[in-house]
Amino acid sequence: MWVLRVFLAIALAFGISACGSKFKTYTGPEVTRVEVHKTDRRMYLLHHAEVLEAYDISLGFQPRGHKKFKGDGKTPEGAYFITHRNPRSSYHLSLGISYPNRSDRAYASSKGKSPGGDIFIHGFTGTKGNRGDWTAGCIAVRNHEMEDIYAMVRPGTPIVILP
DSSP states (O other): OHHHHHHHHHHHHHHHHHHTOSOOOOOSSOOOEEEEETTTTEEEEEETTEEEEEEEOBOBSSOSSOOOSTTSOOOOOEEEEEEEEETTOTTSSEEEEOOSOHHHHHHHHHTTSOOOOOOEEEOOOTTOTTSSOOBSSOEEOOHHHHHHHHHHOOTTOEEEEEO
8 A cells, every 4th residue: 555655646746847847848840940030029930931939039238230249238140040958047948049150250359359159049037027128148038938949949940130
């Protein structure tokens, strides 16, 4: 009888922990491109020309223009790709963006500055939410949205960030 109780207690513990998991699964169409429209504060996950999902976003605290230097508060503009997934992000979950690319580094170097780095799509913590632009140059969405994005988007996926 005690073996049955132990088994049920373990099964219940695993069941409860699975309910709160931030790691979802996705079995729909492949996300072939991510598009970010900075002016509209919208991000789209696409399967070729079909929009699979759309999200309201927050950007860097100085969102106009292309990121050029570390600390400028701008979100990059241009064609990049998703580099990796970070399950231990300080901002719930995150997906790395390949900024800076070769031309970003060359430009910053020509001015004697660093281009910065560590640009991500990530969730948010605290009260910031998607009200205004507050990141250091990243793209932020609500945590529950980031869970879906994290499940859908794979490393290597192109991301185009438009003005």
